[in-house]
Amino acid sequence: MATKDEVPCVRQSHELSEGERKATHKRREKVLLCLEKLGIRCEQNKVPNIVVLGSGGGLRAMIAMLGTLVELKKQNFLDAVTYLCGVSGSTWCMSLLYENQKWSEKLMSLEEELFESLSNSSWHIEKAEESLEEAAQDELYSLTDFWAAFFVYQVVQQFDENELADHKEASETGINPYPIYAAVDNEKLSEKGGNFPGTWFEFTPHEAGYTALGAFVSTRHFGSEFEEGKLKEKKKKHICYMQGLWGSAPGNKEETIKYIRDSIARLLHLRGSFLSFAFERSPETFMTYQSILLLLDLQLCAVSGSDPKEVFEKLMSVLSDEGQSESMKLCTAIRDSWAKKTREERMASCAELGKQIEKEFGVYLEKGRIPEEELPPSQAVVLCSVWNFLKMVYKTVLCVLSWKWGTIHNFLYKCSNIKPSYLVENETISLVDAGLAINSAYPLVLRAQRQTDLIISFDFSDGDPFETIKKTASYCQENHIPFPNIEDQKMDGNNPSDCYIFRGDNSCPTVMHFPLFNNVNCSGKVEDYRTRFATWHMSFPGEAIKDLLKKAQLNVSNNRVKIQNEIMRLVLSSRTRKSQK
Template sequence: MAMKSVCLMISQKNNVPNIVVLGSGGGLRAMIALLGTLVELKKQNFLDAVMYLCGVSGSTWCMSLLYGDGKWSENLMSLEKKLCENLSNFSWHIRKAIKFLEESSKDEHYSLTDFWASCLVYQILQQFDENELADHKEASENGINPYPIYAAVDKEKLSEDDRNFPGTWFEFTPHEVGYTALGAFVSTKHFGSEFEKGKLKKKKKKKHICYMQGLWGSALGSMEENLKFIRANIQPSYLVKTKIISLIDAGLAINSAYPLVLRAERRTDLIISFDFSSGDPFETIKKTATYCQKNSIPFPKIEDQEMDENNPSDCYIFRGDKSCPTVMHFPLFNNMNCSDKIEEYRERFPTFCMSFCKGNIEDLLEKAGLNVSNNSGKILQEIKRLGSSSHTKQF
């Protein structure tokens, strides 16, 4: 009820803070943790105030599964139960995976992304979603759910060792895909087709959600390990063709999609960042600060706060001047929800893990939810502060 009162208050003043929720990468751990986070945001009445939901790698797996339901934010509790049951049951069929791979091999853009999607992502998520990203338009237009943004990066630009180049970042939404910084976009339904001078030249077969999940989460897929698996388990020669993969997991640049939501047109006021990374839980915000500094993008200073990667707290708030968004940063495992067992939890939930038992899934959901419930007062305070100040952009 408190959240609804705040939303009413700020709407009456025509100062609506533009709120973004970021989910970092981290494989299956990130997928489950984002689900637990969103469930608790809903319970605390914050989810209705979120404008954008933006994910990298494992977080995109959670998002793309949810947006298959047009009213997912209203059905979160039942969806949570269903997704947890799916993750606990083995329903991957190698024959089905091979069939999709054989069909994919006929496409000139066939690559190891097809293998990763069909044989590994399908196996991790225990479902093969044959719908398309453009099919999620209804779920993103009905005003019920936050608008989804999925991140990838250009492999060729990333290989130039220039990870701070804005043109490296590529975004996907149900409506359009393209280079964020360049403003170069095409309709999502034509992703993978050929264009010349901005016009559609040759329409290609549409990519299904499972393929997208493989592309967005490709950092977990080692080319060498994939080839070993193929040669050891699947004999058809079409699986080992050499192709170029252009777009890869954005986590290889920054493991959270700050560059997409810092796009000026998005007028972001408050970034609520949930970090599900392994290792240093502050690496994403440190890399973002460097990225923003090199590209003259307003971002709050982070040097003034002590950040102990081995013993992090559960919530950090970074504020800047009126040109900067406020950032609330939440490390997944911290000294509040794990006490003195942070390292133990990190070891229990490694990134390169294809499944967790039911008990671990429930534990991870709880830990992620605690980061929201334990800090609901702080989140509410920041929304109030931004809503009542001239900091907020006018709509």
């Protein structure tokens, strides 16, 4: 029987979900016991809401988040935490931990298990391909599907086909902090930027939706097709897909396209003999694939600024087989005007050509173009398999050309009484990595209903370790959200200290900010560590993983007294603070 948080309908309210309210209320019992062990006396109705934030940063963030949580447990602080909130790589760590219903009690053994998993490859390309072919059957297939099956699966070394809603038991008993995962609406981010509250989208085991707009749906039904607030068709989004959605921005566009191109080349190589069989029976299909893959190479030239001459020659040679097609004419025009165009205009031209090729030659991807009934049954099965594979590759390339990420059904489509009205107009929405807005999900934990008292922020970002808190200060100022003044403290991004404390008046939470690499845990080697653990890495050697875990742990152990003092200060002043909520 479905719980109230699983009912397939839209909830419009700024209040927390019933599931979250019950879970965090239960968690207070654990927090109160933890405070007593720390020697901090606290009344039951004055228990503070402490949040741990983990930023994005790819595999580096995933490992550092694990090390941070382990040390928080060792120092007896983890059980004082009400919420655990992550972006990108931190969400990879979180989603793996919440598979275990008592993970916070088993962190040491789970750390060993994850270390072994990350040190020894258990990724299987066959599994990735199978998942992609299944995903490509959906009309809303996007690069997020590809990213989840290839990049994220390779990085985390697990392909979790459960759903986020399956983590309810690990979130409701009070044993673990309550988890919040972040994403942003790509269209609103592009249109209005990260300071627009409607950009932010949150996920918990109970609900998913627009934080500041108060529009939610059961997590169990996230991605499903809705109309007028009612479920039309259930669609399952497994955790591996969610990890791809949350962590879809580990590198720049050139690196990402190159990775996708190399991955497709690897798949085509593995399918070599089967592809030859299909192409022999349909030369038109072979031509279509040649053109679309060359167009992907052309897009890479547009992004990287490399010379496209050779790619144009090959592409026009393929298209000329079709005579004076519109694709050939358009390709010629793009080639002749290439030097005069900006990077963005070149990319747009590639996308336009991709649409034209799809319009003219996409018909060759239909099964009916090859008479399977004339084949022996065994060959027909092979051909069907190859066709599904080719469709997936074709759709992936088209997604690259249009830069299509995180496209899902809009659960608010045609929903009545939803404001602002733009939320109900489109059948789909596009969700992407929240790191593209603010690389730590402050807007989610600053939601007034969560009554956050202390934010312990661990910044695993690449580059300026203060960018997240600076962007948050700007976000809060623009949206009239209470936040501490950060301007009084010197923040040297090139040589940061290991702990910064920002306090305000009783209307806002205190923020403790911990840059991952700093002049305490890697004195004189901050830049060396940033280079060594760059975001784009898909794996690290075992010794490097241990080193990174240690650096993250030092940020907690070296500041144990500061953390305890802030919690103590918070509890002592809680009467004043709680009375104003």
